[in-house]
Amino acid sequence: MEKLRIAVRKFDPFESTLQKLWDFFCIKNNITIEAEMVPLELHDLYEETITKKGLQNGNWDIAHLNTDWIFDAANQQAVLDLNPLIAENAPQNYPDGWHQSLLRLQQINKGTYGLPFHDGPECLIFRKDLFENPIEQQKFKSKFGYELHPPKTWEEFTQIAEFFNRPEKNLYGCVFANYPDGHNMVFIFCLLIWTRGGSLLNSRNKIDINRPEAVAALDYYRTIANNPKAVHPQSKDFGSVEAGMAFAKGEVAMSINWFGFASMCEVIEESKVKGKVDITELPHDKNHETASLNVYWLYTIGTGSKHQKLAYDFLRFATTAESDKLLTNEGGIGCRKSTWNDPEINKTIPFYHKLEMLHETALTLPQTPVWPKVAELIDKMILKALESNIPSEKLVKETQITIQNII
Template sequence: MGKIRIAVRKFGPFESTLQKLWDLFCLKNNLSIEAEMIPLELHDLYEETITNKGLKNGSWDIAHMNTDWIFDAVNEKAVQDLTPFIAQNTPQNYPDGWHQSLLNLQQINNGTYGLPFHDGPECLIFRKDLFENKVEQQAFKKQFGYELYPPKTWEEFTKIAEFFNRPEENLYGCVFANYPDGHNMVFDFCLQLWTRGGSLLNAQNQIDINQSAAIEALDYYRNIVNNKNAVHPKSKDFGSVEAGMAFAKGEAALAINWFGFASMCEVIEESKVKGKVDITELPHDKNHKTASLNVYWLYTIGTGSKHQKLAYDFLRFATTPEGDKLLTEEGGIGCRKSTWNDSEINETIPFYHKLGMLHEHALTLPQTPVWPKVAELIDKMVLKALESDIPSGELLEETQNTIQKII
């Protein structure tokens, strides 16, 4: 029968979970087939599965796919519609076992192109031990004239980041993921835009970032990221994983990152902040509401796979309540409501039940085949903003003109 090949998003908890799940799956079904799991960085994963047609030509049977790419993958006929499999053999408690916001993006043209694997919207992660410290509270009140609490506005975010910035203690106010990989800075820009009442789409439903809220968003972001009195000096080289690790090692008081990196602080060995972390909603402009971003990971099956039935049986097994909980215990984020409300999980990760709250404000990126190209342009624009003093308005106009040509 050969072996089954799985393209895995490179991240320790994903790799260990998948190996454990495969071993349990084989044991349960008395199978001796080997699974070759290749961990890949974001860019390589996209390249291998979609650009180089790996899912279409049978090089990969199963792949982790994030929802930014699923529209693309379906357009390229790379991923299998799971509807017939689901009809024949429904996953446990499907679809009610999941929050609606984890079922929408893989529904394309009446097909279902993946099962939820890992999630955790963007949130504000903070060191609750610092915020609860009486000495810190007094010092902050003395300096600013109001109580210390997690920032509700971006203005407060800057002040608190500067207040906790103590390079001599290897503690920085906040940490960002500014490595230009077409993802993190794009997400940060979107969050800045949304929390100022802006939108990526205009009234005609076309991507349009040339707007006043976007100027405010880019202005604030370039200022905070370049603020040496507030930000971890390695942020420029960090992807979201590295930024998450820096926070887990106790090197920052605040972080805007995926929920998964908060929970990771409670479960990984390297963490120096177990029991000292909490999460809350993102800060916002004082005249607007908070927002979050929901990009999640799916299990998908390649259209070219010769082992589609076996692959689907494994996906069904991996997404059971037990499989979902195992992912969480390893340091990933389970997608099922049962995991979010699990008493054992909430004992280890006391803020786990807050996932439901984050999903209430979670927005998604536009589903259009050109989004990956648009994201690349936004990424370049934000990088240019960080590295130059070209006015934000000019950068936005220039980027929008290029986007126009793609559309």
């Protein structure tokens, strides 16, 4: 029996939303073909869809791909250019229903290689109940000499993390997603560079991390990540989902993670911090601005799919304002402006409207086919930094030489 096969990013809210959307879609359009949805971890998802050419050979009809990979996928002709289909039958309120920053990265060589599915830039997620507690405020001020507030600088971030670190109460100052999957550690490293006024590119627009801001970023990262007086002890085994869950279970005071993990705290059953969460911009160096990172997820269609028209009809259905709102209520992050400003959503998740603010300072990673390989090298470098005493300067220099060879 023929099936429509969908490669899904493994995450409960994504899985439940997609199943509901498919069921509604079938009822509405009297469709009898079954959908087989396969949840995959990050590494496996890339492997299945791109490395093993699953989108080209018809193994997958639809796949969740993130914007780190889309350049690669488009260049390999693994994903369908949706422009002809959009011209014929555009998604509801396209493109005006979305913020510009969610439409850019899938535009490659005049083609459109996906529709926005899930988003939520990196931000600082914190326990507002702890920060607003008068006793904590008093204790903090007498210890550090300034008012307790979400950290504006990285120095304050360390002090506040140490202040709230109470292992005996199963509460830790901060948490990181330090499992080496080529993503989360790389993202934090990039954010630490940007918030120090640095860049990943040199004046010739080539990737070049051998510069003082990158050394300072790596120094800070290895120091804070190895600080037992500040960090959740399981950080080295956590991916972003596990780090998000630790925060939702009330084990952490502050987290640098995707916006989606903050909103998840307000909607999932396991959350012990409903109503106690807020988000703000990331800390930065004293003399520099804040920054965020925008990597988002797309719905894409495989060039080898035998069901391209059906797949596109489903994508149109899955990206309506109603479907976008459903994703948010399930614990994902809707991509439409209508969802961000929805009164019901903001009643449940009071900081939801702040997404617009994060998008204003959100930067993106270099769009180059070699980025996944570069990210892997940066990942290895960070891991080496966390597990050895090799000076950051040496690690950065050596990694740049290897990057140079790929480029």
